[in-house]
Amino acid sequence: MNANLRRIFNIVVALMAILGISSSIIMVVRSSSLNADPRNVRALYNECAVDRGPILANDGRTVLATSTKVNDAFQYQRTYPQGDVYAPVTGFVSINQRARYGIEASRNQQLSGLSDSLWIDRTKSLIEGSTSKGAIIETSIDPKLQTLAYNLMKGKRGSVVAIEPSTGRILAMVSTPSYNPNSLATHDTQAANAAWSQLSGGSDSVIINNATRQLFAPGSTFKLVVAAAALESGKYTLDSQIPAGASYTLPGTSTQLTNTSHAADGTNGKISLSDAIAYSSNTAFAQLAVALGKDTISDMAKKMGFGSSIIVDGNDTLGTPMASVPSVFPDTLSDDRLALSAIGQGDTKETPLLNAMITAAIANGGVMLHPTLVDRVRSSDLSVISTRSTTALTSDRISQDTASSLNTAMQSVITKEAPNLKLPGITIAAKTGTAQVGLDKRTNNGWITAFAPADNPKIAISVVVTGTTKLGADSAGPIMKQLMQEYLHETR
Numbered sequence: 001m002n003a004n005l006r007r008i009f010n011i012v013v014a015l016m017a018i019l020g021i022s023s024s025i026i027m028v029v030r031s032s033s034l035n036a037d038p039r040n041v042r043a044l045y046n047e048c049a050v051d052r053g054p055i056l057a058n059d060g061r062t063v064l065a066t067s068t069k070v071n072d073a074f075q076y077q078r079t080y081p082q083g084d085v086y087a088p089v090t091g092f093v094s095i096n097q098r099a100r101y102g103i104e105a106s107r108n109q110q111l112s113g114l115s116d117s118l119w120i121d122r123t124k125s126l127i128e129g130s131t132s133k134g135a136i137i138e139t140s141i142d143p144k145l146q147t148l149a150y151n152l153m154k155g156k157r158g159s160v161v162a163i164e165p166s167t168g169r170i171l172a173m174v175s176t177p178s179y180n181p182n183s184l185a186t187h188d189t190q191a192a193n194a195a196w197s198q199l200s201g202g203s204d205s206v207i208i209n210n211a212t213r214q215l216f217a218p219g220s221t222f223k224l225v226v227a228a229a230a231l232e233s234g235k236y237t238l239d240s241q242i243p244a245g246a247s248y249t250l251p252g253t254s255t256q257l258t259n260t261s262h263a264a265d266g267t268n269g270k271i272s273l274s275d276a277i278a279y280s281s282n283t284a285f286a287q288l289a290v291a292l293g294k295d296t297i298s299d300m301a302k303k304m305g306f307g308s309s310i311i312v313d314g315n316d317t318l319g320t321p322m323a324s325v326p327s328v329f330p331d332t333l334s335d336d337r338l339a340l341s342a343i344g345q346g347d348t349k350e351t352p353l354l355n356a357m358i359t360a361a362i363a364n365g366g367v368m369l370h371p372t373l374v375d376r377v378r379s380s381d382l383s384v385i386s387t388r389s390t391t392a393l394t395s396d397r398i399s400q401d402t403a404s405s406l407n408t409a410m411q412s413v414i415t416k417e418a419p420n421l422k423l424p425g426i427t428i429a430a431k432t433g434t435a436q437v438g439l440d441k442r443t444n445n446g447w448i449t450a451f452a453p454a455d456n457p458k459i460a461i462s463v464v465v466t467g468t469t470k471l472g473a474d475s476a477g478p479i480m481k482q483l484m485q486e487y488l489h490e491t492r
Contacts, residue, residue, distance in 0.1 A: 050076065050112050050113050050114075050133070050134055051067055051069075051076055051113075051133045051134065051380075052067040052076060052078060052093070052111050052112055052113075052134045053067075053110065053111045053112075053113070053133065053134030053135045053136045053137060053380070054066040054067070054136055054137070055089075055090055055103055055104075055111075055137045055139065056136065056137065056138050056139065057139060057141045057142070057143040057146070058138065058139060058140050058141055058142055058143075058171075058375060059142075059143060060138060062143040063081050064080065064081075064082070064086045064089060064090050064139065064141070065078065065079070065080050065086075065090045065103075065104065065181075066078075066079055066081070067079070067134075070187070072187055073187075074095065074187050077185070077187060078092075078093045078185040079182060079185065080092070080180070080181045080182050080185065082147070083179075083180040083181045083182050084150070084178040084179060084180050085146060085147055085150045085174075085178070086141070086146065087102070087175075087178050087179055087180070087181050087207075088102065088173050088174065088175040088178070088209040088210075088211060088212075089102055089103060089139065089141055089146075089173055089373065090102045090103055090104055090181060091103060091104040091105050091181070092104055092181035092184045092185055093185055094184040094185055094192050094196065095186075095187060095189060095192055096189060096192050096193055096196065097184065097192075097196060099111075099112075099319060099320070100184075101207065101209070101322075102209075102322060103137055103139065103313060103314075103322070103373065103374070105314070105319050105320040105322070106312075106313040106314025106318060106319050106320060106321055106322040107135075107137050107313070107314055107318055107319055107374070107377070108318065108319035108320070109317065109318045109319055110134065110135040110137065110318060110377055110385070111134040111135060111137065112134050113133060113134040113135070133380035134380070135377050135378060135379055135380070135385060136377065136378040136379075136380070136382070137374055137377055138374065138375045138376045138377070138378065139373055139374055139375060140164075140169035140170050140171060140372060140373055140374065140375050140388070141170065141171065141172065141173070141373070142162075142171045142172060142487065142490075144486060144487075144490060145162060145171055145172045145483060145486060145487050146171075146172045146173075146174065148482065148483060148486050149162070149172045149174040149479070149483055150174050150176070150178070152479045152482060152483070153174055153176040153465075153479070154176065155176075156176055156465050156466075156468075157176060157177060157204075157210070157465070157466045157467055158176060158210060158352075158463070158464045158465040158466050158476075159173075159174060159175050159176070159210040159211040159214075159352040159462075159463075159464055160172055160173070160174040160211075160352070160461065160462070160463050160479065160483070161173055161174075161211050161352045161353050161355070161356040161461070161462050162356065162459055162460065162461045162462075162483065162487070163356050163357065163359075163360040163371060163459070163460045163461075164360075164458065164459060164460075165360040165361075165363035165364040165369075165451060165457045165458070165459070165460050166364060166369075166390075166457070166458075167369065167372075167390050168360070168369030168370050168371050168372055168390060168391075169371075169372055169375070169388070170312070170371055170372065170373050171459065171487070172461075172483070173209075173211050173212075173353075173373070174211070175208075175209045175210040175211050176210070177206045178206060179199050179206040179207060183195040183199075184196060184199070210352065210464075211351065211352045211353050212310075212312060212322070212323070212324040212325070212351055212352075212353050213324065213325055213351075214325075214351065215325060215327065215328060215349035215350060215351060216349065216350060216351075216352070216435070216445050216464055216466065217344060217345050217346075217348060217349060217350075217435035217437055217445050218344040218348060218349075218350040218355060218433055218435065218445075218447060218464075219343070219344040219345065219432075219433030219434045219435035219444075219445055219446075219447050219472060220280045220282075220285075220343060220344055220431065220432060220433035220434065220447075220472070221344060221350075221355055221431050221432070221433035221447045221448075221449045221462075221472075222341075222342070222343065222344035222348055222350070222433070223276075223277060223280065223285050223342070223343065223344065223431065223433075224277075224358060224359075224362065224406060224410075224431050224449075225297070225300055225301055225304055225306075225329075225358065226285055226288060226289055226292070226297060226300075226342050227273065227276075227277055227285075227406060227409065228300055228304070228398050228402055228406060229292055229296050229297050229299070229300035230273065230288055230292060231273075231401075231402040231405055231406070232300065232398060232399065232402050233292065233296060236273055237273065237405070238272065238273050238274040238405050238408065238409055239272055239273070239274065240272065240273045241270040241271065241272055242270065242271060242272075242273055242276060242284050242287065242288050242291075243269060243270065243283075243284065243287045243288075244264070244265055244266035244269060244270060244271040244276065244281050244283050244284040244287070245265055245266065245269045245283050246258065246259065246262075246265045246283070247283060248282075248283040248286050248287060248339070250286070250335075250336040250339050250340065251290060251334075251335035251336045251339065252334070252335065252336050253336050255336070257282050257283055257286050257339070257340075257343075258282065258283070259279075259280075259281055259282050259283055260280070260282075260434070260471070261279055261280075261417075263275070263279040263416075263417075264276075264279040264280060264281035264282065264283070264284070265281070265283070266281065266284065271284050273288075273409070274408070274409050274412060275412075275416075276288075277406075277409040277410070277412070277413065277431070278409065278412040278413050278415075278416040278417055279416065279417055280413075280417065280431075280432060280433075282343050285342050285343050286339035286340070286342055286343060287339070288342070289338050289339055289341075289342030290335050290338060290339055294331060294332075294333050294335075294338050295331070297329070297338065297341075297342060298329060298330075298331035300398075301329035302329075303394075303396050303397075303398065304354075304358050304361070304368065304398075305327065305354045305357060305358065305368065305393065306326070306327045306328065306329045306350070306354070307326050307327070307328070307329070308326055309323050309324055309325065309326050310323065310324040310353065310354065310357075310370075310371065310393070311323050311370075312324065312353070312371055312372070312373050313372065313373040313374055322373070324351050324353050324354065325351060327349060327350040327351050327354045328347065328348065328349040328350075329341065329347070329348050330347050333347060344433055344435055345435050345436065352462050352463075352464050353371065355447070355449050355462040355464070356449065356460055356461065356462035357369075357371060357393075358449070359431075359449040359450065359451055359460045359461075359462060360451065360457075360460035361397075361398070361403070362398075362403050362406045362407060362410070362429075362451070363403075363407070363429070363451035363457035363460050364403075364457070365400045365403050365404075366397045366398040366399055366400050366402060366403035367392055367397050368392065368393045368394065368397065369390060369391065369392060369393060370390075370391045370392065370393045372388045374388060375387065375388050376388065407429050407454055410429035410430055410431055410450070410451075410454075411427060411428070411429045411454050413429075413430045413431055413432065414427075414428050414429070414430055417432065417473065418430070418432060418473045418477060420473075420477070421448075421473070421477050421478075421480070421481050423452070423481065423484060423485055423488075426452050426453050426484070426488055427452065427453055427454040427455065428450050428451075428452045428453075428454065428481075428484060429450060429451050429452065429454040429457075430448055430449065430450035430451075430477075430480070431448070431449050431450070432447065432448050432471070432472040432473040432476075432477065433445075433446075433447035433448070433449075433472045434446055434447070434471045434472045435447070437466070437467075442469070443466075443467050443468065443469060444467075444468050444469065444470065444471070444472070444475070445464055445465070445466050445468075445472075446464065446465040446466075446468045446470055446471060446472040446474070446475030446476045447462070447463065447464050447465075447472040447476055448461075448462070448463050448472050448473065448476040448477045448479075448480045449461070449462040449463075450462075450480050450484070452484050452488060453488070458487070458488065459484065459487050459488070461480050461483055461484065463476035463477075463479045463480050463483075464476060465479070
């Protein structure tokens, strides 16, 4: 009898242990994934019963996303007053997709009031019997700059990213074509599903943020990376004469590489590194890359952020982090592919975000800062929960001398190649780029990346317009110029 009792007792204890472990796994380990599961209706209703916090621009007044009380089962309706303008920044909340993309996803725990930092607010609401409120997210986005960038990009496919070089704050992030997140935030399940089906299909879906999640051939803007590698090697200065010429045969092939202007050919087959940057000499940079070697170029590309995903906002505790896809520069290129990739075509692919970050690093004396999108987070009583910090992305950097040399050369791009992009009283440092894309090579990615004022940089901007027949200076250049004029006029 005693043996049987002991056997039963042991079985009961084992079952209780299994139950305890299972409960712990469900409540602790898998709680986040279960709460985020669209099939978890209970969690969905709990989230919608919270007055989700607003998302604001950097002026503290412009509303990017807000919630209003409604008379339905979900209690609060999420709305986006200028949805298509800010969609790449905000993302959206949907009853079938939950918090998806952008700050809605990266700060979901704070916006929904579930973050550990908001436990006092939750306790207070419980005692008072009031509705819980989510945190207020104040972004770094400049509303005038964002709106202007969006309007200038209407009808085009591409992106604009603007960064404050001294801090890493993202001032504008535009992706076009855009979408209206209000169509996804509807409480009509059938309509929300239809909107998702319409907007989410394909690799070129408008929901995908071109600034962070799409890769484009960067064209001649990548020559800044090659120039940095040359200067850092100690073998070259801006005055160094390097091989150029009207054409260059890619090693081991019969493919002829040419330039878009006679000035880029140099004189007697030679050109200074400074003029090679100014006139964007394909023949010079292709030969320079081969001379430097794939390892030197690849190492510099990695130093400048290629090959790494970049977290723009959030972490796993707060939600789903907003992160970029890694930009690509392979380290196993043959010399012909290296020469082509060195001018920003072939195997080189880059996000507009990283393109802007590289330019901002040059403007910042060689230090690449971690990009940020949120300036501060406040509880519903306006007390500050957290603020942004300025941190270097890596301890590795280009030297201040190299950054200064690139600054000087980039100024000559405006004075020598694109004088139509000058602004009165403001010195702009820039690099244009044109990448031939498509099977027929008849359309381009038109690029420009720039910062100003060159002697005291306040803003760095990268613009890409895809599917254009124009050069980067003519397609992306005027957009950059208007944005520089708007921002620097406002900050003077």
